[in-house]
Amino acid sequence: MYDSYASSTQMSPVTAVICIVIAIVILIAEWKIYNKAGQPGWAVLIPFYNVWVLYKIVCGRGKAMFRLLIPFYNIYWAIKTDIKLAHAYGKSTGFGIGLIFLSGIFTCILGFDKSQYVGPQDM
Numbered sequence: 001m002y003d004s005y006a007s008s009t010q011m012s013p014v015t016a017v018i019c020i021v022i023a024i025v026i027l028i029a030e031w032k033i034y035n036k037a038g039q040p041g042w043a044v045l046i047p048f049y050n051v052w053v054l055y056k057i058v059c060g061r062g063k064a065m066f067r068l069l070i071p072f073y074n075i076y077w078a079i080k081t082d083i084k085l086a087h088a089y090g091k092s093t094g095f096g097i098g099l100i101f102l103s104g105i106f107t108c109i110l111g112f113d114k115s116q117y118v119g120p121q122d123m
Contacts, residue, residue: 088117
């Protein structure tokens with residue numbers, strides 16, 4: 001009886017490979033997003049520094065990332081960041097909402113499409 005429950009928690013090798021491939025595709029898309037903004041693509045690989053560079057892209061200054069440390073405000077700021085990222089590439093607020101709810105898909109769209117970085121936009 002317990003064996004059937006134990007086997008259900010294991011991931012099949014096929015599922016693991018699919019998850020790894022999806023993660024690599026999203027990583028490449030983020031790399032391209034950083035490169036489009038004139039930032040080093042390898043920054044996506046470095047924890048904390050990648051957030052600093054993201055905020056340089058969306059706000060023009062990396063120190064804006066420290067707003068994420070303020071409880072409750074950080075939720076609002078993270079949502080606003082996705083919308084500002086869309087605007088920084090000339091996309092609409094609707095695209096920013098897509099980044100919030102379907103981040104992997106919209107990150108790939110932003111990374112692999114022909115959109116150009118236009119810089120931080122005031123909201």
